[in-house]
Amino acid sequence: MTFRPLAVVSALVLALAATPAAAKTFRYAFQGDLNALDPYTLNESFTLGALGNVMEGLTKRDKDLKIIPALAERWEVIDPLKWRFYLRKGVKFQGGEDFTADDVIFSLDRMRSPGSQIKTRAPADMKAVKVDDYTVDFVLTSPNPILHAEWDTWYMFSKKWAEANGATQAQAAQASSLNPFALKANGTGPFMIVSHEPGVKTVFKVNPNWWGKPEHNLTDVIFQTIKSDATRVAALLSGDIDMMDPVPVQDIERVKSNANVTVLTGAELRTIFLNLDSMRDELLYSNVKGKNPFKDARVRKAVYQAIDMEAIHSKVMRGMSTNSALLISPLLYARAGEFKRWPYDIAAAKKLMGEAGYPNGFEVTLDCPNDRYVNDEGICQAVAQMLSRIDIKVKLNAMPKAKFFQKAGPTDKYDSSFNLLGWTPGSFDSWNVIANIIGCRDADGKGGTFNFGGYCNQKIEELGRNILVETDTTKRDAMIAEAFKINHEEAGVLPLHQQALAWGVSKKVEIVQRADNQILFYWVKMQ
Amino acid sequence: MLAFAIRRLLEAAIVMLTVALLAFVLFRFVGDPVNQMVGQDTSLEDRMRLREELGLNDAVIVQFARFVAGAASFDFGISYQMKQPVTAIIAERAPATIELALVAALFAVSLGIPMGVYTGIHRDSWLSRVFLAVSLIGISLPTFLIGIFLIYVFAVKLGVLPSFGRGEVVRFGFWRTGLLTASGLKALILPAITLGLFQMTLVTRLVRAEMLEVLRTDYIKFARARGLSKRAINFGHALKNTLVPVITVIGLQLGAVIAFAIITETVFQWPGMGLMFIQAVQNADIPVMAAYLMLVAFLFVLINFLVDLLYVRVDPRIRIYGRGA
Numbered sequence: 123m124t125f126r127p128l129a130v131v132s133a134l135v136l137a138l139a140a141t142p143a144a145a146k147t148f149r150y151a152f153q154g155d156l157n158a159l160d161p162y163t164l165n166e167s168f169t170l171g172a173l174g175n176v177m178e179g180l181t182k183r184d185k186d187l188k189i190i191p192a193l194a195e196r197w198e199v200i201d202p203l204k205w206r207f208y209l210r211k212g213v214k215f216q217g218g219e220d221f222t223a224d225d226v227i228f229s230l231d232r233m234r235s236p237g238s239q240i241k242t243r244a245p246a247d248m249k250a251v252k253v254d255d256y257t258v259d260f261v262l263t264s265p266n267p268i269l270h271a272e273w274d275t276w277y278m279f280s281k282k283w284a285e286a287n288g289a290t291q292a293q294a295a296q297a298s299s300l301n302p303f304a305l306k307a308n309g310t311g312p313f314m315i316v317s318h319e320p321g322v323k324t325v326f327k328v329n330p331n332w333w334g335k336p337e338h339n340l341t342d343v344i345f346q347t348i349k350s351d352a353t354r355v356a357a358l359l360s361g362d363i364d365m366m367d368p369v370p371v372q373d374i375e376r377v378k379s380n381a382n383v384t385v386l387t388g389a390e391l392r393t394i395f396l397n398l399d400s401m402r403d404e405l406l407y408s409n410v411k412g413k414n415p416f417k418d419a420r421v422r423k424a425v426y427q428a429i430d431m432e433a434i435h436s437k438v439m440r441g442m443s444t445n446s447a448l449l450i451s452p453l454l455y456a457r458a459g460e461f462k463r464w465p466y467d468i469a470a471a472k473k474l475m476g477e478a479g480y481p482n483g484f485e486v487t488l489d490c491p492n493d494r495y496v497n498d499e500g501i502c503q504a505v506a507q508m509l510s511r512i513d514i515k516v517k518l519n520a521m522p523k524a525k526f527f528q529k530a531g532p533t534d535k536y537d538s539s540f541n542l543l544g545w546t547p548g549s550f551d552s553w554n555v556i557a558n559i560i561g562c563r564d565a566d567g568k569g570g571t572f573n574f575g576g577y578c579n580q581k582i583e584e585l586g587r588n589i590l591v592e593t594d595t596t597k598r599d600a601m602i603a604e605a606f607k608i609n610h611e612e613a614g615v616l617p618l619h620q621q622a623l624a625w626g627v628s629k630k631v632e633i634v635q636r637a638d639n640q641i642l643f644y645w646v647k648m649q
Numbered sequence: 650m651l652a653f654a655i656r657r658l659l660e661a662a663i664v665m666l667t668v669a670l671l672a673f674v675l676f677r678f679v680g681d682p683v684n685q686m687v688g689q690d691t692s693l694e695d696r697m698r699l700r701e702e703l704g705l706n707d708a709v710i711v712q713f714a715r716f717v718a719g720a721a722s723f724d725f726g727i728s729y730q731m732k733q734p735v736t737a738i739i740a741e742r743a744p745a746t747i748e749l750a751l752v753a754a755l756f757a758v759s760l761g762i763p764m765g766v767y768t769g770i771h772r773d774s775w776l777s778r779v780f781l782a783v784s785l786i787g788i789s790l791p792t793f794l795i796g797i798f799l800i801y802v803f804a805v806k807l808g809v810l811p812s813f814g815r816g817e818v819v820r821f822g823f824w825r826t827g828l829l830t831a832s833g834l835k836a837l838i839l840p841a842i843t844l845g846l847f848q849m850t851l852v853t854r855l856v857r858a859e860m861l862e863v864l865r866t867d868y869i870k871f872a873r874a875r876g877l878s879k880r881a882i883n884f885g886h887a888l889k890n891t892l893v894p895v896i897t898v899i900g901l902q903l904g905a906v907i908a909f910a911i912i913t914e915t916v917f918q919w920p921g922m923g924l925m926f927i928q929a930v931q932n933a934d935i936p937v938m939a940a941y942l943m944l945v946a947f948l949f950v951l952i953n954f955l956v957d958l959l960y961v962r963v964d965p966r967i968r969i970y971g972r973g974a
Contacts (some may be wrong), residue, residue, distance in 0.1 A: 165688020
């Protein structure tokens with residue numbers, strides 16, 4: 123018994139010695155964990171990105187986020203209510219199973235199982251019909267121009283494997299026992315999982331039988347969580363890892379000054395914005411009684427114009443942000459360039475406050491997460507300072523995200539008068555923003571659940587309904603522009619900026635930084 | 650003796666229940682775990698259903714009763730985040746923490762005692778001053794600063810030790826040890842120093858104070874008068890008599906080291922229970938937090954119980970047989 127560890131060690135040594143000289147191991151770290159390996163149980167970009175190296179969807183997104191074929195070779199819209207997908211032939215899962223239409227239909231059922239967190243990947247009333255082994259029709263009840271927008275992260279399961287491993291249902295969050303498959307994965311992708319310790323370390327190796335042509339030169343990949351910012355930076359600088367995400371804003375210059383590493387920065391898709399409670403008749407956390415100043419568009423616009431975004435960009439974000447006039451990243455909306463922010467103008471803001479009947483301002487509490495977005499609390503502090511110039515006295519209430527989402531969100535019935543939130547539309551499409559962020563909701567959150575201020579304009583509602591089913595891109599974009607314009611004119615929800623990505627990367631590594639912040643090592647080349 | 654043990658066990662149960670109740674009252678303020686469990690596109694109905702299924706809408710006292718009922722059979726539920734039974738996660742994470750704590754304690758004792766003896770005997774030598782200055786640093790600098798400093802020097806600048814993690818591990822049943830591989834041992838050095846520095850300081854100062862005390866006593870004077878060698882006096886007689894309080898303190902501190910390795914584990918990304926706890930707090934993972942707090946409470950109750958028993962053995966003057974006896 124006591125000799126076994128020695129045997130293991132020597133086996134390891136032998137294994138290491140036997141690895142060919144060309145072995146290239148890419149080691150990367152992220153601040154968060156990779157937990158369950160079932161990609162249907164957590165709809166979060168890091169997890170989906172990591173598993174996107176192992177599993178694949180019918181579609182995938184290229185380096186510029188354009189939708190390209192993956193397990194489906196091509197597809198066509200036969201009529202607005204029927205999409206036909208032609209599957210790639212000769213694809214095998216890592217467990218050896220063939221990929222066929224049955225797997226697609228099984229994956230659709232599984233995606234809709236009770237524990238699934240990705241049910242919105244397809245309309246609930248969509249049906250999948252097997253035409254033959256390599257052709258599937260998706261039949262809709264209403265037209266949907268963005269049906270396949272999120273199918274790049276709806277990964278295909280093998281029906282046979284899932285049935286053999288008891289994985290036919292997504293792991294339910296409250297299940298009393300763990301499905302054994304939650305720590306295993308079987309995909310069609312370019313890499314496969316060797317070992318997985320949730321929250322600690324995951325080892326991948328290349329899948330020699332992958333159907334595609336590799337665009338990487340790796341043999342192995344090791345992922346580790348490093349939670350502490352300082353340690354993550356140190357691990358990169360010392361060469362213990364080859365890449366890490368994110369580099370804390372204040373460390374970017376220091377990392378760049380090191381000869382062996384660099385910082386890869388780019389625009390991220392997430393937009394940060396401020397919600398003002400324009401729903402209640404009386405503000406909850408204010409000294410104004412009997413009425414709600416944020417119901418008045420002039421007050422909201424005054425708040426908008428009193429915030430000096432240039433100062434936030436240069437001081438709080440140290441240049442790592444792009445100020446935004448829209449609630450969606452310009453990368454995701456073709457006509458974004460037509461929109462300009464209202465100028466920062468204290469005099470104009472004061473005038474608006476006077477016109478609205480608040481020449482002496484008022485008091486209000488700003489709720490803010492302090493561990494969710496880049497420098498979230500710093501942004502809120504700056505906003506609070508700036509609003510004092512138009513005599514709005516802001517009391518800042520910063521809190522951890524778990525607490526913030528409970529208080530300002532539907533759980534506590536939007537118990538907030540003023541708050542900061544960020545949003546990336548999962549479908550990379552404006553409709554998602556219009557429905558979730560500026561769509562009307564009731565007091566419980568039915569409707570635009572993430573409209574934390576409850577801003578509501580019936581015209582936007584109507585446009586939203588039409589955008590959802592309009593298949594003509596030009597007409598659709600025009601309606602989207604109209605909806606965004608109304609929000610802009612009325613200052614319903616106030617956009618601030620898109621934060622930036624900052625990856626610390628060893629100079630030995632060539633990596634593609636996609637704006638959705640997925641770390642895809644099937645594009646990594648190492649010296 | 651048996652009556653004493655039973656009484657202490659009852660007291661322990663009350664302490665544990667109180668800790669659990671306090672924890673559950675506090676959990677109302679940690680926030681909503683559901684938002685961390687679901688994707689942003691999950692519908693409101695699904696979110697509300699999940700809250701209902703997790704029992705988060707029940708009264709605190711109902712949640713507490715459910716927890717106690719489960720805990721009585723060592724069932725602490727499933728982690729919201731890791732989707733694994735909490736007992737399995739703790740069993741997985743505990744060896745890392747225990748190994749780190751033991752090595753840190755060993756480091757503290759093996760350096761602290763000699764330093765304490767030396768500074769006790771040679772009160773005014775320059776080396777004593779150096780030792781005391783070092784121990785001042787150990788007491789006054791916060792752990793995370795020491796950790797970051799060590800990482801900066803030994804990993805980033807000198808590049809001789811790893812900056813994070815546990816290195817390669819070898820598995821014996823459920824116990825995974827890092828003590829048998831070179832990378833595991835190397836990875837252990839910095840965290841063990843970081844965690845043990847405070848304890849080392851404590852031991853040094855305690856041994857020094859005790860030595861100064863003992864060296865003034867009559868029997869040391871008589872020993873000197875008898876012409877015993879310095880070595881025999883200092884180590885054979887003096888040190889031996891300082892060890893009783895030192896052992897007590899070390900025992901109690903070992904509990905503290907295991908329970909509060911949180912900061913060291915976070916700085917070094919050491920995959921132990923402290924790191925698990927921090928992650929649980931950030932995500933409002935109530936089952937993990939509850940189980941960890943219970944474990945820590947149990948650890949302290951156990952150590953106190955053992956120390957009480959030890960006292961009786963060491964010092965027969967302490968009576969524990971109850972008032973009637």
